[in-house]
Amino acid sequence: MQSVVKPVLGPRKEVSDLTGRVAVVIGGALGIGYEISRAFVLNGARVIMVNRKEEQGDEAVKKIKKEAGDDANIQWIPCDMGDLKQTKERFTKIRSEENRLDLLVLSAGINANQYGETNDGIDRHFQVNWLGQFYVCNLLYPLLRKTSKFPDTPAPRIVFLSSEQHRSSQKAVHFASLDEINNPKMGPVELYGRSKLAIILGVKYGLVERVIKPNKDNIYALSVHPGAVNTAMQQQWKEAYPGITGKLITSAMLAMGRDVEQGSFSALYAASSPDIEERGWNGYYLTDPGEKGKESAQASNANLGAALWNLSQQIIKEKVGDDAITNWSAAIV
Structure with a gap:
C-alpha cells in the first residue's frame, strides 16, 4: 500500500548534480545511509561508505555497482563508532589520503534499546549516535576546510541524522560528566x-557557533529528521521492551513508517540542495526537504550546547589522549 500513497503523501526527493564531489557516509552500507550513498553515486559523486561489518559493506558496494555500473566510484571501509581509538586511526588515514571532502553524512545509529556500554566504557547510544560521529567531524574538518577554499566549489556540507525523538530526552540533562x-x-x-x-x-x-562562525568557514552543518522509517532498526524495539510490548511497538512503527528511500530525502536535500546556501540555513534542523523543524526547549538551550561541546571533547581526550582533538582551525595545504 505504501508504494501507492508514496507519491502523494511522501516527501519529495531532491538531489543536485554531484559530479566531481567526494562524500563520506557514516553508516553508509545499511538502511537510510545506504540510500544516501546510492543516491550520491547515481548523481556523480565518489563515495566512501563506513560501517562496522565487512559483509554489509561488500554487499552494499555490490548492489550499487550493479545499478550504477562497475565503474561506479564507491568504496567501503570498516570502523566501529563505539571505538574512539579505531575512529582516530581510520579517519586520520582518510584525511591524509584524500584531496578533498565535499559531503560528510553521519547516519550511524542505535535505535531505542536497553542501556549498555561500549568498549570505551561509555553509554552506547551516546557514543555511537553522537560522540563517535562528532569525533569523525573533528578529524575530517581540516579536509572540509581545504575543500571550501577551492574555486567554483559549493560549500561543503556536514549532515547529521537526528530525530523528533529528541523530545523524549530526560528534562534533567546537563551534559556535566561521564x-x-x-x-x-x-x-x-x-x-x-x-x-x-x-x-x-x-x-x-x-x-x-564554536567552529564555523569563528573561523568564517564557508561550510554548512545541519541536522535532519528522516521520519519513522522501515529499517532493521525498528526491530530493536523488541530488545528495548522484551515481550509483547516490544512486538507491538515494532509492528506499529513498521505499519506507519516511510520506506527507506523516503527516509533519505531530508538528508539528501540538506547535503545537496542549493537552497541551503541561498537561504543561509546553517545550523538548522530540518524535518523534511525544505521544512525547518521546531526544536524542543532543550535543543534551543545554548548553555546546554556549550556543556555538551566541552564534555564531548573532554571524554575523547580522556579515552584517546591529550592530543586526540584536531585543531578546529587547522587546514590541509
Missing part, C-alpha cells in the same frame, strides 16, 4: 532521545 551519561536507570526511549538531542545541540551550538 557519570551522568552512564546512567543505567534511563529507559530506552530516554537514552535514544538524549543522543538525538545531543546532535541538534552539537550542530547548532557546537559546529556552527
Whole structure:
C-alpha cells in the first residue's frame, strides 16, 4: 500500500548534480545511509561508505555497482563508532589520503534499546549516535576546510541524522560528566532521545557557533529528521521492551513508517540542495526537504550546547589522549 500513497503523501526527493564531489557516509552500507550513498553515486559523486561489518559493506558496494555500473566510484571501509581509538586511526588515514571532502553524512545509529556500554566504557547510544560521529567531524574538518577554499566549489556540507525523538530526552540533562551519561536507570526511549538531542545541540551550538562562525568557514552543518522509517532498526524495539510490548511497538512503527528511500530525502536535500546556501540555513534542523523543524526547549538551550561541546571533547581526550582533538582551525595545504 505504501508504494501507492508514496507519491502523494511522501516527501519529495531532491538531489543536485554531484559530479566531481567526494562524500563520506557514516553508516553508509545499511538502511537510510545506504540510500544516501546510492543516491550520491547515481548523481556523480565518489563515495566512501563506513560501517562496522565487512559483509554489509561488500554487499552494499555490490548492489550499487550493479545499478550504477562497475565503474561506479564507491568504496567501503570498516570502523566501529563505539571505538574512539579505531575512529582516530581510520579517519586520520582518510584525511591524509584524500584531496578533498565535499559531503560528510553521519547516519550511524542505535535505535531505542536497553542501556549498555561500549568498549570505551561509555553509554552506547551516546557514543555511537553522537560522540563517535562528532569525533569523525573533528578529524575530517581540516579536509572540509581545504575543500571550501577551492574555486567554483559549493560549500561543503556536514549532515547529521537526528530525530523528533529528541523530545523524549530526560528534562534533567546537563551534559556535566561521564557519570551522568552512564546512567543505567534511563529507559530506552530516554537514552535514544538524549543522543538525538545531543546532535541538534552539537550542530547548532557546537559546529556552527564554536567552529564555523569563528573561523568564517564557508561550510554548512545541519541536522535532519528522516521520519519513522522501515529499517532493521525498528526491530530493536523488541530488545528495548522484551515481550509483547516490544512486538507491538515494532509492528506499529513498521505499519506507519516511510520506506527507506523516503527516509533519505531530508538528508539528501540538506547535503545537496542549493537552497541551503541561498537561504543561509546553517545550523538548522530540518524535518523534511525544505521544512525547518521546531526544536524542543532543550535543543534551543545554548548553555546546554556549550556543556555538551566541552564534555564531548573532554571524554575523547580522556579515552584517546591529550592530543586526540584536531585543531578546529587547522587546514590541509
